[in-house]
Amino acid sequence: xxxxxxxxxxxxxxxxxxxxxxxxxxxxxxxxxxxxxxxxxxxxxxxxxxxxxxxxxxxxxxxxxxxxxxxxxxxxxxxxxxxxxxxxxxxxxxxxxxxxxxxxxxxxxxxxxxxxxxxxxxxxxxxxxxxxxxxxxxxxxxxxxxxxxxxxxxxxxxxxxxxxxxxxxxxxxxxxxxxxxxxxxxxxxxxxxxxxxxxxxxxxxxxxxxxxxxxxxxxxxxxxxxxxxxxxxxxxxxxxxxx
Amino acid sequence: xxxxxxxxxxxxxxxxxxxxxxxxxxxxxxxxxxxxxxxxxxxxxxxxxxxxxxxxxxxxxxxxxxxxxxxxxxxxxxxxxxxxxxxxxxxxxxxxxxxxxxxxxxxxxxxxxxxxxxxxxxxxxxxxxxxxxxxxxxxxxxxxxxxxxxxxxxxxxxxxxxxxxxxxxxxxxxxxxxxxxxxxxxxxxxxxxxxxxxxxxxxxxxxxxxxxxxxxxxxxxxxxxxxxxxxxxxxxxxxxxxxxxxxxxxxxxxxxxxxxxxxxxxxxxxxxxxxxxxxxxxxxxxxxxxxxxxxxxxxxxxxxxxxxxxxxxxxxxxxxxxxxxxxxxxxxxxxxxxxxxxxxxxxxxxxxxxxxxxxxxxxxxxxxxxxxxxxxxxxxxxxxxxxxxxxxxxxxxxxxxxxxxxxxxxxxxxxxxxxxxxxxxxxxxxxxxxxxxxxxxxxxxxxxxxxxxxxxxxxxxxxxxxxx
Numbered sequence: 001x002x003x004x005x006x007x008x009x010x011x012x013x014x015x016x017x018x019x020x021x022x023x024x025x026x027x028x029x030x031x032x033x034x035x036x037x038x039x040x041x042x043x044x045x046x047x048x049x050x051x052x053x054x055x056x057x058x059x060x061x062x063x064x065x066x067x068x069x070x071x072x073x074x075x076x077x078x079x080x081x082x083x084x085x086x087x088x089x090x091x092x093x094x095x096x097x098x099x100x101x102x103x104x105x106x107x108x109x110x111x112x113x114x115x116x117x118x119x120x121x122x123x124x125x126x127x128x129x130x131x132x133x134x135x136x137x138x139x140x141x142x143x144x145x146x147x148x149x150x151x152x153x154x155x156x157x158x159x160x161x162x163x164x165x166x167x168x169x170x171x172x173x174x175x176x177x178x179x180x181x182x183x184x185x186x187x188x189x190x191x192x193x194x195x196x197x198x199x200x201x202x203x204x205x206x207x208x209x210x211x212x213x214x215x216x217x218x219x220x221x222x223x224x225x226x227x228x229x230x231x232x233x234x235x236x237x238x239x240x241x242x243x
Numbered sequence: 244x245x246x247x248x249x250x251x252x253x254x255x256x257x258x259x260x261x262x263x264x265x266x267x268x269x270x271x272x273x274x275x276x277x278x279x280x281x282x283x284x285x286x287x288x289x290x291x292x293x294x295x296x297x298x299x300x301x302x303x304x305x306x307x308x309x310x311x312x313x314x315x316x317x318x319x320x321x322x323x324x325x326x327x328x329x330x331x332x333x334x335x336x337x338x339x340x341x342x343x344x345x346x347x348x349x350x351x352x353x354x355x356x357x358x359x360x361x362x363x364x365x366x367x368x369x370x371x372x373x374x375x376x377x378x379x380x381x382x383x384x385x386x387x388x389x390x391x392x393x394x395x396x397x398x399x400x401x402x403x404x405x406x407x408x409x410x411x412x413x414x415x416x417x418x419x420x421x422x423x424x425x426x427x428x429x430x431x432x433x434x435x436x437x438x439x440x441x442x443x444x445x446x447x448x449x450x451x452x453x454x455x456x457x458x459x460x461x462x463x464x465x466x467x468x469x470x471x472x473x474x475x476x477x478x479x480x481x482x483x484x485x486x487x488x489x490x491x492x493x494x495x496x497x498x499x500x501x502x503x504x505x506x507x508x509x510x511x512x513x514x515x516x517x518x519x520x521x522x523x524x525x526x527x528x529x530x531x532x533x534x535x536x537x538x539x540x541x542x543x544x545x546x547x548x549x550x551x552x553x554x555x556x557x558x559x560x561x562x563x564x565x566x567x568x569x570x571x572x573x574x575x576x577x578x579x580x581x582x583x584x585x586x587x588x589x590x591x592x593x594x595x596x597x598x599x600x601x602x603x604x605x606x607x608x609x610x611x612x613x614x615x616x617x618x619x620x621x622x623x624x625x626x627x628x629x630x631x632x633x634x635x636x637x638x639x640x641x642x643x644x645x646x647x648x649x650x651x652x653x654x655x656x657x658x659x660x661x662x663x664x665x666x667x668x669x670x671x672x673x674x675x676x677x678x679x680x681x682x683x684x685x686x687x688x689x690x691x692x693x694x695x696x697x698x699x700x701x702x703x704x705x706x707x708x709x710x711x
Contacts, residue, residue: 001337002536004315007327010540011482012308017544021305029490058507122524130524131472135438151507160522168467190493197454197489206523207321208470211496211512216464219504220380220396222403223271224422229379229430230437231464231511 030191037195040188044180051149051182052239058152059237062214063227067238075176076106078238079141082174083112088138092170095119095161099143099176119161130163140170140232144177145209146192147237149184153213154237157196158206167212173232175212178240251598254573264400268570271399272561278505279558279612292497297615299491300552304543310452310485311534317455321517323530331361331590334535338363338444338477341531342372345475347441351433353459353466354378355446356394356555357479357535359577360590363444374444375436377465379429386413392571394557394579395503400570433465443469443527447480448554449495450532453488455516457532460499462510470515476527478515482534483551495554502556502614538590546625550585552615559609559619565602574599581609581619588626597635600626639683654702664696 030036044051056066067078083091092115096102104114115133118126134140143162146155154175158164167173183189193209216231227233249257258264283289303310315325328334342350350367352358352374364385367374376385380397384390387409391397398406407420410428418428445466449458457478459466470476486492500506519526542548560566560580571579576595578586584599593600600623609619630636631644650660671677677693679685687693 002327002329002333004325004327007329007482007534007536008308008311010329010536011311011543014540014543014545015305015308018305018548021301029488062506062510117524119522121522127524131438134525135434153508158523158526159520163524164467164471165525168464168471186493186497190490193489193492205520207515207517207520207526209514210467211508211514213506213508213510213512215510216462217510218379218426218463220378220383220398221401221406221422221425222267223274223396223399224403226422226426229426229463229465230377230433230468 030194033191033194033198036191040183040191041180044182044184047184048179048182051184052179054149054184055147055152055182055237058150059214060152062152063235064152064214065234065236067236068241069238070241072101072240072242075101075238075240076103079103079139079174080107080110080112082172082236083107083110083139086138086172088172089113090115090133090137090170091139091141092133092137092166093117093141094143094163094166098159098161099141101176103141117161117163117166121160131165134163134165134169137170139172139174140166140168141174141176142166144175144181144237146183146189147177147181148186148189148211149182150186151213153211154235155189156210156212158208158210160206162206164206164208164210167210168231171228171232172234172236173212173215174236174238176238176240178243180243249575251573251575251602254575255569255602258569258573263402264570265568267399267402268567271393271396272567275396275504275557275561279502279561280505282501282505282507286501289498289501292494293614293616295494296498297552299486299494300615303486304483304548304551307483307485307543310487311482313452313487314450314455314485315534317453318457318517318530318532319455321455321520323455323517323532326531326533328533328535328537331535331537334361334479334533334537335363335366337531337533338479339366339370339372341475341477341529342367342370342442345441345529347475348372349436349440350374350442350444351377351436351440351465351469351473352381352444353446353461353469354381354397355444355479356577357446357481358444359391360537361479361535363479375433375440377433377436377469378461378463379426382429382433383409386410390572392579393560394555394571394583396557400572437465437468437472440469440473442475442477443473444477444479445469447478447484447532448499449492450480450485451487451489451492451514452485456489457515458492459513459515460496460509460511461513462504462506464511467511467513470513470527471525474527475529475531476515476518477531477533479533479535481539482536483539498614499554499556502554502558502612538592542589545589546629547585547589547622549617549622550582550589550619552617553582553586554614556614558612558614562608562612564604564606564608569602574602581623582613582617585619585622585626593626593629593633594635596626597630600630639686643684658700658702661696661700665698668695 218229326337364374383398392400404420500509518530566580576587588596680688
């Protein structure tokens with residue numbers, strides 16, 4: 001088997017033979033990522049209404065369904081309506097600590113079976129029962145780390161109480177977010193990700209970051225666009241006005 | 244994968260006679276091209292981003308060893324394992340060894356050209372492990388025991404009727420020839436495979452050195468399934484896919500999907516850093532990254548260096564007048580199209596493309612659409628020259644072009660050549676074109692014609708003008 005030293009040695013030997021390469025300028029990267037992220041946050045305090053408009057337009061263009069409510073306690077009502085319209089029975093949600101709202105009481109009363117992702121370190125048994133819940137749920141409810149306006153994209157960071165499959169296995173994904181989640185551009189997301197990775201608290205978060213732009217789709221049979229091939233057939237975003 | 248039981252000429256002729264294939268190719272490539280053009284048309288900053296992406300690729304190659312060291316350190320710091328494979332055989336052995344050690348029997352795969360390149364599925368089957376392709380297009384061609392015909396749309400050569408018959412036969416049942424119905428069938432069938440699988444195998448679109456992140460871009464969500472549900476995740480990656488930072492990643496994301504399918508972003512971009520982390524409910528217990536050379540390293544200082552920039556978006560296939568006529572299978576190797584010829588030469592050596600190197604009109608359309616502006620035509624010309632120098636090209640071809648070269652650089656020989664040609668061409672000129680030349684010259688005129696030598700050449704007329 002090739003070792004690391006041999007592998008890199010081969011590469012260095014070839015690199016030494018190159019000559020006359022064109023000069024490249026290093027790509028500018030924020031020197032202080034935390035500070036750069038803070039600048040973006042401050043900019044967005046003023047610019048979020050325009051970003052929200054753009055987000056809505058782009059999100060709908062990729063077949064997302066946009067909802068807007070005034071208060072967080074109106075969110076269960078919207079999810080209940082989405083569920084009833086689709087004949088859903090099982091709902092799986094991120095932990096209330098990660099989502100900002102506990103759906104068990106409100107939606108449980110309406111007859112949905114609501115499962116909540118564990119937020120303490122789950123043991124093998126809890127992981128297995130969560131997997132079963134995720135595989136059978138009709139609706140998955142998550143929060144959003146960044147709502148990216150220029151592409152209508154939801155960026156979700158996995159971690160404690162925020163499993164990666166809640167936005168993947170159920171046929172309908174509902175994401176809930178507020179104004180402080182809005183960013184305008186991929187460039188700004190890049191700054192946020194640079195900051196996230198130098199943040200020591202990041203060690204608390206999980207292994208996966210997903211950029212979700214509309215429902216799962218394919219055009220592999222005669223280029224006919226079909227939604228929901230492996231992931232959700234529908235993606236909903238609920239914007240909550242209150243801060 | 245390669246299909247070399249026939250010659251390129253035979254495969255191309257077969258493809259040209261397949262009317263359905265021609266129609267499917269025409270519809271698919273035209274659609275992708277239009278979507279790409281519209282996507283960049285509405286994205287004025289795209290051109291500057293393409294320049295930036297190109298310079299990131301070049302800068303990364305100039306410090307490739309350092310970036311790989313950072314990548315390895317960061318993957319390992321988050322609990323991942325890194326393996327090194329100089330050859331395709333070694334890469335296969337690493338995967339088989341992981342499967343053996345962990346007792347994996349069922350493998351789900353998301354679409355990956357790197358694993359096609361090393362013919363991993365055959366090796367897994369041989370070792371008693373069942374690989375299941377989960378990209379819908381790849382799943383279809385796996386059931387049909389065929390090969391991908393397009394980098395991003397592997398089953399464009401099949402009709403919905405053919406897919407319905409295939410599913411009915413292989414999965415049991417009677418399914419309607421409706422893409423919606425057939426997609427639902429595949430969803431149900433593959434959902435169970437995701438849940439049952441022991442191991443998930445992916446490629447990698449990028450790997451971010453400074454964070455140790457493997458990046459997967461998919462539309463169906465199978466990449467997410469494969470990296471979330473099985474207990475082992477193995478990623479096979481050409482080592483040139485490393486990029487330095489998250490800032491760089493955003494530049495590539497902005498142009499990759501636009502170039503491939505005209506989307507602003509694909510449905511899912513998945514960033515994976517390590518196996519399941521403490522506190523997480525899901526994710527694999529083990530993550531393995533296999534860094535693969537397989538012919539790439541020697542091109543760092545080689546003639547095909549720029550081909551190491553390639554993002555595998557498929558844009559150069561869609562725009563290529565040769566690909567649009569013959570499709571992917573006729574090329575005979577894993578990577579089709581203009582970039583495919585270069586990648587094949589990289590992986591298998593220049594001699595393997597002695598015919599393919601000429602399967603290009605050198606029109607330059609591939610270079611124009613390439614998101615990182617790879618100069619494919621220049622490298623194709625270099626390859627042709629190399630084939631000539633190493634005497635791999637047929638002797639007749641080398642002789643004819645050798646003579647032509649001498650004539651072109653000497654005004655007096657050129658004059659004599661024109662005089663001789665003017666007389667010698669007479670029996671072969673029909674309707675103002677030279678057709679059906681005798682001997683081995685006929686190889687040229689079998690599929691092309693030539694303008695005849697003019698009755699008075701330009702230089703002769705120029706002299707007249709000078710006198711007047």
